[in-house]
Amino acid sequence: xxxxxxxxxxxxxxxxxxxxxxxxxxxxxxxxxxxxxxxxxxxxxxxxxxxxxxxxxxxxxxxxxxxxxxxxxxxxxxxxxxxxxxxxxxxxxxxxxx
Numbered sequence: 795x796x797x798x799x800x801x802x803x804x805x806x807x808x809x810x811x812x813x814x815x816x817x818x819x820x821x822x823x824x825x826x827x828x829x830x831x832x833x834x835x836x837x838x839x840x841x842x843x844x845x846x847x848x849x850x851x852x853x854x855x856x857x858x859x860x861x862x863x864x865x866x867x868x869x870x871x872x873x874x875x876x877x878x879x880x881x882x883x884x885x886x887x888x889x890x891x892x
Contacts (some may be wrong), residue, residue: 798869 828834
């Protein structure tokens with residue numbers, strides 16, 4: 795039964811206590827506007843932007859998995875097969891009861 799209930803680990807979500815998100819967004823908007831007007835030099839990439847996705851790009855199987863996109867889950871396929879079998883049963887016998 796463990797196959798159907800594989801848990802995904804909880805993600806780390808650290809929330810800062812003394813942070814003014816509105817002020818940071820406004821500062822970032824002002825900084826981007828100044829860069830667009832040429833008042834500031836072009837922005838350098840931060841270390842977060844450089845390392846984001848580096849592990850996925852470094853391994854072939856993870857990169858392939860990410861490029862394939864969303865697949866059907868196993869639970870969905872099992873339910874779809876059961877529904878198809880139920881409909882096939884109706885077509886053969888002519889009744890919805892098992």
